[in-house]
Amino acid sequence: MNLDLWDYSYIVFFVVIIAWYIYDKYVQREHQLLVNYPIIGRLRYFFEEVREPFRQYFGDENFYESKDKLDWVYKASRDVPNYTSFSPSQPLAKPKFMIKHANIVLNDDEVENDFEVVFGEEREKPFTSKSIIARSAMSDGSISPEGTRAFVQGSFLGNFPINSGEGGLTSNFFTTHKNYDKSYMKIVEGNNFQKRIKNLAKLFFNDAVALDVYRKLVFKKDLEAETYILDKEKEQFYRPNWEAPLEVFPKEKPNDMPDIIFQISSGLYGARDKNGKFDEERYKKVMSFCQMTEIKLAQGAKQTGGKLSGHKVTPAIAYYRNVEAYKDLFSPNRFPFANSIEELFDFIGKLQELSQKPVGIKIVISSKDNIEPYAKEIKRRVDLGIKGYPDFITLDSGSGGSATAPLEMMERVGLNIRNSVYLVNKVLIDYNIRHRIKIIAAGKILTPDDIIIVKSLGADFLQIARGFMMSAGCIRARYCSGTTGRQCPVGLATQEKSKRKKYFVFKHANYVANYHKNLLKNVKGLLAIMGLKNIKQLDKNKLLFLDKNSRVHDNIDEVFRRKLDLGKNKGE
Numbered sequence: 001m002n003l004d005l006w007d008y009s010y011i012v013f014f015v016v017i018i019a020w021y022i023y024d025k026y027v028q029r030e031h032q033l034l035v036n037y038p039i040i041g042r043l044r045y046f047f048e049e050v051r052e053p054f055r056q057y058f059g060d061e062n063f064y065e066s067k068d069k070l071d072w073v074y075k076a077s078r079d080v081p082n083y084t085s086f087s088p089s090q091p092l093a094k095p096k097f098m099i100k101h102a103n104i105v106l107n108d109d110e111v112e113n114d115f116e117v118v119f120g121e122e123r124e125k126p127f128t129s130k131s132i133i134a135r136s137a138m139s140d141g142s143i144s145p146e147g148t149r150a151f152v153q154g155s156f157l158g159n160f161p162i163n164s165g166e167g168g169l170t171s172n173f174f175t176t177h178k179n180y181d182k183s184y185m186k187i188v189e190g191n192n193f194q195k196r197i198k199n200l201a202k203l204f205f206n207d208a209v210a211l212d213v214y215r216k217l218v219f220k221k222d223l224e225a226e227t228y229i230l231d232k233e234k235e236q237f238y239r240p241n242w243e244a245p246l247e248v249f250p251k252e253k254p255n256d257m258p259d260i261i262f263q264i265s266s267g268l269y270g271a272r273d274k275n276g277k278f279d280e281e282r283y284k285k286v287m288s289f290c291q292m293t294e295i296k297l298a299q300g301a302k303q304t305g306g307k308l309s310g311h312k313v314t315p316a317i318a319y320y321r322n323v324e325a326y327k328d329l330f331s332p333n334r335f336p337f338a339n340s341i342e343e344l345f346d347f348i349g350k351l352q353e354l355s356q357k358p359v360g361i362k363i364v365i366s367s368k369d370n371i372e373p374y375a376k377e378i379k380r381r382v383d384l385g386i387k388g389y390p391d392f393i394t395l396d397s398g399s400g401g402s403a404t405a406p407l408e409m410m411e412r413v414g415l416n417i418r419n420s421v422y423l424v425n426k427v428l429i430d431y432n433i434r435h436r437i438k439i440i441a442a443g444k445i446l447t448p449d450d451i452i453i454v455k456s457l458g459a460d461f462l463q464i465a466r467g468f469m470m471s472a473g474c475i476r477a478r479y480c481s482g483t484t485g486r487q488c489p490v491g492l493a494t495q496e497k498s499k500r501k502k503y504f505v506f507k508h509a510n511y512v513a514n515y516h517k518n519l520l521k522n523v524k525g526l527l528a529i530m531g532l533k534n535i536k537q538l539d540k541n542k543l544l545f546l547d548k549n550s551r552v553h554d555n556i557d558e559v560f561r562r563k564l565d566l567g568k569n570k571g572e
Helices: 005-027 032-036 042-058 067-077 145-158 192-204 207-219 280-286 315-321 341-355 368-384 417-430 448-456 466-471 505-529 556-564
Strands: 096-099 117-119 127-129 133-135 185-189 229-231 236-240 260-264 292-296 359-363 392-396 438-442 461-464 543-546
Touching: 005 032, 067 466, 067 505, 096 448, 133 145, 133 505, 145 466, 145 505, 185 207, 192 207, 207 229, 207 236, 280 341, 292 341, 292 392, 341 359, 341 368, 359 438, 368 417, 392 417, 417 438, 417 448, 417 556, 448 461, 448 505, 461 466, 466 505, 543 556
Parallel strands: 133 461, 260 292, 292 359, 359 392, 392 438, 438 461
Antiparallel strands: 096 543, 117 127, 185 236, 229 236
């Protein structure tokens, strides 16, 4: 009997099925379901596996208010027309804030392009941001080196600030800095043969492959090879030489770098010595390139100290943070100089003196009792003429995100950003110190309407994470941490080299800049229909509140009095 290829295929198929059946029912003892339902029971695990990746495409979007808002971010980043036909596919649920329009509206060109915010007017070197928006804190380590470079380049192109995140000021933040001085940079250059091989790789493949080849030829097995940035024009690698004497570092922030907000967390990364202690000289060197300092006391989804899984602590990250490679990096819950508010403010004063630049804190609040102790101490120091108090307070919401955070803390700890901003603004006004403190809002701010509402409630400045992540290519697969055994599929939030190498740095840098540009453009559009020529004219009186029963409220103070029930337990 002659058997053709199909016959053999059928035989192999049935043999495999029978063997698979026997294995599931009689051999494996990991899954009870498969004993009773061999083979077919695996469909459960398949559907469970694809649930998260496909959730964003087929599930209702209720975490971000509407999928339309997510679509706005992706369209804005690609700089394509951002209009919707007839009505939103998923209208915003009530209760919700509404924006008051004017009887006589303005044209867009009648709205001023003044989006400047000044921090630390009392400091020797105040910081004037050209934008009301910054990319929020994302650590180089949680984000891939390629992702960080895209954000840095996008920030520079768009002329808006970028927060370093708790990972410190890594080499990747210097990717736009070409006018460097070898006195404070460590430079490594390949020989002529290595350069010719690089050029051949570029000719036959692409820049990414050429860079990888050149780096391997120059550094060979050096575990810190990734800490160097390639200067394509000079064909040399460079990174900051933190061992160089302080006097050779720039006296002013280089103009070919973006405005950087340096974040210090409880781990003191980027400002610590090899023993984990605060290093004054290292901090002053870092601040040669940064505009102000943010002390992170708390984050919305992560009220504990910072967490970085061991597989993400590469030799490069270990070098940046002065820690051991490939070991879980869990920072203390409490900031080392914050055993009391008085101690914290003294440390703030020390940083202000060392850097001569603004210093603030990042916190999450749950009640009036969280912010009043800060306000009282600021008021006391102002009255006594003591300068050691924060120039700004960054508020993260209880729904603030993180790649690695305890599930039980997400959405359970802290007020949302709108309640937080209103409450902190009110308390600072009550203590007559509002004019001395800038309020920065962070937490689920995605679109221009979010900006208008939060600004109207009292914020001076905004830091956005999710929106910028999506503009940089994030598809919300929820594989950021890698603790699930899976890595970010686009190479943005992973240290896995095979995925990182395929990330389009320059393409996404332009997307990041586009997102920021369109945020401001459409904020101007909203200001125009509100009849406002300048964003500084926003206040709570420009808002309405629509409750769940469709009742309209124009007294925002009364709305928040009911929402927050301030002082109820104290009989106030």
